[in-house]
Amino acid sequence: MCRKGLGRVTVDSEEVKFYFSVQCTKSQFNCLSLWCLYLSAPSSRRIVILGKTGDGKSSVGNTIFGTEQFDISHSFNSGESPCQAKTQHLNGKEITLIDTPGFFDTKIPEKKLKPEIVRCITECLPGPHAFLIVIKYGRFSKQENEIFNQITEYFSEEVFKFATIVFTHGDNLPEGKKIKDYISHNANLSELVKKCGGRCHVIDNKYWNKDSDNPYRTNSYQVNKILESIEEIVNANDGNCYTNEMLKIVDKIKKHEEKQIANSSGNMSEEETRQEAKNRVWKFLTKVAGISTGLLLGAFFGAVRACLAFISLFKSVGNLDAAASGINVAAAALTNSAGTGTGITSTTVAGTVGITVAAVLGAGSKEDIRGTVEF
Structure with a gap:
């Protein structure tokens, strides 16, 4: 039969x-x-673009899309380059590029950088399929080496499985040379590319937009290779996006909000509902005391201690009057993986956790995140 x-x-x-x-x-x-x-x-791809201010992150996004989607700041002040998310269909895929401010370079006031980190997190939920680390081709100064050290410090090994290096200003690359020839002369770069599975590409946002006798020195060729690397990452991770316990928690909150909005606002489209839910979560996280930029970056990039600290903060947020099981499971798993000496124990994050935001955004506000999130 x-x-x-x-x-x-x-x-x-x-x-x-x-x-x-x-x-x-x-x-x-x-x-x-x-x-x-x-x-x-699944045909959607969420890609986070990282790098130092002035290295061409926004231009990389425009080059990949082939159109001027991202606003380009000609100032070297990272605070003037907000997080931007744009979506376009390429090669049968719905590609969302999330352009970020310079997370690792210029010293930006906490009140300016924190909202942009949160915006990046909410835009890429439930997690990005890939990270593009943008680096300007050229001589590396002490500042660039310090940024490499910060990336290595913040990124968990899991993040590197989803990362690809993209060099800009490729026209400075000597004729007949490929970017891997250049990398081989720099120990820090070689180590970084190795961590990223050897994935690296080079583009020139200004001079490589036309056809050339050498296809390697064209953006069309390099963009195809970047998209191939992204698909390689997706396939290597069985179609799953990068995620961690912090992202899972924030995604649960967003989905909870979507249900609340859908039940109370029947005339909103699905896209409007998603955007409103993201805005509420963004407002919530930016107002929670104790969540610093360092904690956000560490938790986003999978640092165990930062994830534990992020979870523990939710125990003290608002009026914790209802149970939300599952936070304990996440905390226990993180504590076990962290081992001893983390400074945060299972006792710190154990107990029932409920999230109400009246104490954070103000009771009675129409933009409060209502109810308890079930984890």
């Missing part, structure tokens, strides 16, 4: 449909054949 049907599974928050065929007998169920044909495979 043969049974056929249409099934559905969820991969990275997207529904995937497939056909199946199962052969069985009357006496017992024997699965002799099972085949799947993806009808609507």
Whole structure:
């Protein structure tokens, strides 16, 4: 007896449909054949662009899209380059690029940088499929080496599995040379590229937009290679995006808000509902006392201690009058992976946790995050 049907599974928050065929007998169920044909495979890609101010992050986004989507700041003040997220279809994929301010370079006041880090987090939920680390081609100063040290300090090993290096100002690369020839002469660069699985590319946002006798020195060739690297990352991680316990918590809060908004505002579209939920979560996180830029960056990039500290803060937020199980599970897992000496124990983050935001945004505000989030 043969049974056929249409099934559905969820991969990275997207529904995937497939056909199946199962052969069985009357006496017992024997699965002799099972085949799947993806009808609507996950096609969205969320990509976070990181790097130092002035190295061409926004221009990289414009070069990948082939249009002027991102505003380019000609100032070297990182505080004047806010987080931007733009979406466009490329090669059959819905690509969202998230351009970030210079997280690791210029000293920016906490009140300016923190909202932009939070914006990046909310825009890439439930997590990015890839990170593009943008570096300007040229001689490396002490400042660049310090940034490399910061990246190594902040990034967990897991982040590097999702990262690709993109060099800008490629026209300065000598004719006949490839970017890996240049990397081999710099120990820090070689180590960074090695951590990223050897993935590195070079573009020139100004001079490589036209055809050339050498395809390597064209943006069209390099952008295709960047997109191939992104797909390589996605495939190597079984289609899953990068995530960690902090991102999971924030995503749960966002989904909770989407339900609340959908129930109370029946005339809003799905996209409007998502944007409103992201705005509420953004406002919430930027107002929570104790969440510093260092903590946010550490938690975003998977540092265990920072994730633990982030979770523990939610125990003291607002009026904790309801249970939200699952935070304890996350905390226990993180504590076990952190080992001893973290400074934050399972006792610190144990207990029931509920989140109400009246104490943070002000009771009675129409923009409060209402209710308790079930984790």
